[in-house]
Amino acid sequence: xxxxxxxxxxxxxxxxxxxxxxxxxxxxxxxxxxxxxxxxxxxxxxxxxxxxxxxxxxxxxxxxxxxxxxxxxxxxxxxxxxxxxxxxxxxxxxxxxxxxxxxxxxxxxxxxxxxxx
Amino acid sequence: xxxxxxxxxxxxxxxxxxxxxxxxxxxxxxxxxxxxxxxxxxxxxxxxxxxxxxxxxxxxxxxxxxxxxxxxxxxxxxxxxxxxxxxxxxxxxxxxxxxxxxxxxxxxxxxxxxxxxxxxxxxxxxxxxxxxxxxxxxxxxxxxxxxxxxxxxxxxxxxxxxxxxxxxxxxxxxxxxxxxxxxxxxxxxxxxxxxxxxxxxxxxxxxxxxxxxxxxxxxxxxxxxxxxxxxxxxxxxxxxxxxxxxxxxxxxxxxxxxxxxxxxxxxxxxxxxxxxxxxxxxxxxxxxxxxxxxxxxxxxxxxxxxxxxxxxxxxxxxxxxxxxxxxxxxxxxxxxxxxxxxxxxxxxxxxxxxxxxxxxxxxxxxxxxxxxxxxxxxxxxxxxxxxxxxxxxxxxxxxx
Numbered sequence: 203x204x205x206x207x208x209x210x211x212x213x214x215x216x217x218x219x220x221x222x223x224x225x226x227x228x229x230x231x232x233x234x235x236x237x238x239x240x241x242x243x244x245x246x247x248x249x250x251x252x253x254x255x256x257x258x259x260x261x262x263x264x265x266x267x268x269x270x271x272x273x274x275x276x277x278x279x280x281x282x283x284x285x286x287x288x289x290x291x292x293x294x295x296x297x298x299x300x301x302x303x304x305x306x307x308x309x310x311x312x313x314x315x316x317x318x319x
Numbered sequence: 320x321x322x323x324x325x326x327x328x329x330x331x332x333x334x335x336x337x338x339x340x341x342x343x344x345x346x347x348x349x350x351x352x353x354x355x356x357x358x359x360x361x362x363x364x365x366x367x368x369x370x371x372x373x374x375x376x377x378x379x380x381x382x383x384x385x386x387x388x389x390x391x392x393x394x395x396x397x398x399x400x401x402x403x404x405x406x407x408x409x410x411x412x413x414x415x416x417x418x419x420x421x422x423x424x425x426x427x428x429x430x431x432x433x434x435x436x437x438x439x440x441x442x443x444x445x446x447x448x449x450x451x452x453x454x455x456x457x458x459x460x461x462x463x464x465x466x467x468x469x470x471x472x473x474x475x476x477x478x479x480x481x482x483x484x485x486x487x488x489x490x491x492x493x494x495x496x497x498x499x500x501x502x503x504x505x506x507x508x509x510x511x512x513x514x515x516x517x518x519x520x521x522x523x524x525x526x527x528x529x530x531x532x533x534x535x536x537x538x539x540x541x542x543x544x545x546x547x548x549x550x551x552x553x554x555x556x557x558x559x560x561x562x563x564x565x566x567x568x569x570x571x572x573x574x575x576x577x578x579x580x581x582x583x584x585x586x587x588x589x590x591x592x593x594x595x596x597x598x599x600x601x602x603x604x605x606x607x608x609x610x611x612x613x614x615x616x617x618x619x620x621x622x623x624x625x626x627x628x629x630x631x632x633x634x635x636x637x638x639x640x641x642x643x644x645x646x647x648x649x650x651x652x653x654x655x656x657x658x659x660x661x662x663x664x665x666x667x668x669x670x671x672x673x674x675x676x677x678x679x680x681x682x683x684x685x686x687x688x689x690x691x692x693x694x695x696x697x698x699x700x701x702x703x704x705x706x707x708x709x710x711x712x713x714x715x716x717x718x719x
Contacts, residue, residue, distance in 0.1 A: 208338065243339050243470040248544040252634055266475065269337055275477070282476035285504050290541065292336040292365075295475040307485035310478075315331040318341040 335474030361471025364509030473508025556621035593623035
């Protein structure tokens, strides 16, 4: 299962105990109306991966999204994938397409400014 | 220094940790008297200090910065901070109190400092921002419920590249793309290290990329997660070395992680034996104060635990006892308090005194009597079923 950090994702019913752990220990965010989970900067990604892989019996892979265009940043093809631990870095990155743009840094700053309004 | 010269003046000009940056900016924008103070937690070089200054400048605050690891005794802290609690502005500008490296304060065992900060943040008329490198320290955890937490993580390499690339272009610096890429790789998510390395590379005739890092610290949680999950023994050792938590606390947390994880009894036994060997060395280091042996301690601890536990099974936990045992202790403590209250009423004393002074005598006396007689006496105390169960447990300690 791939989880895009900071983006909503669905989970099958995991049981009361696991759900409580996800909320209390892992510090995952849950939207009761939309019934979706979301990681935040406070989420313990190690625990989340361990707990979900044990519960769902499948490996958990994290991906980060491009802060400029919102798409998957493409970690598997990233030139820094061997040195970038996705459990330790912040939730957004930049995709190759946006990075190659002439004004990539200005676009990035603009997106942050827009998001903080 | 490049790290100072090219420090962003606006929060939107920084890179990485977008959600925490935006959250902190909104916290400061909406701050009013009575709001919780902000606690920025994350490794060095992730932008905590830069954000405080950039946000303050953007929103018109003047920062009063105190480095908690410099001004760390209660007396010095109070003389530095108390005058500011009653001030609101300087020449019409609003003030913001920034206490950097609060974990440095606690690591040095400065008694009274923590209590002072706890009181200070509750009474201050000004927005207070605290910054720390690690969250897992027991003393920092005391501050967590009182603060609005903004977690900072390492900056993704591509974003460091983006920032440096823009800087190189803007300043007209002469550096090859390959060197820039190697520089990003060496930075390890630390923006300050990347900027300092860039400066070092530009100053060096060989353009050799050297690792320029400040005290790169790893939280206890990250260090132990690496120890339990990594497939590389040396990586596990390096993670333990990079974590500056007290060695006894490391042993204690590894112990609680082991006993709370689902390990079969043989594996658990092997792991606990390994841990006890490291514990002996830790005790010797503490006793003899031979801190040079610390490097052997970390190697020993990392390699022994690495070799005795399966990868990815042990889960970080700071609960000393498994939850079921904790629950039992908690329940018994609750019942004991109630026993103390009833006994205290009867003896016209406080419940604490009744528990500490009189209950052991009562339990000893009752342990000498036969069961029927004991039940008759205890009914006279109006103890209920759960209280009788706990009292019987106390009595059984003496009858053994």
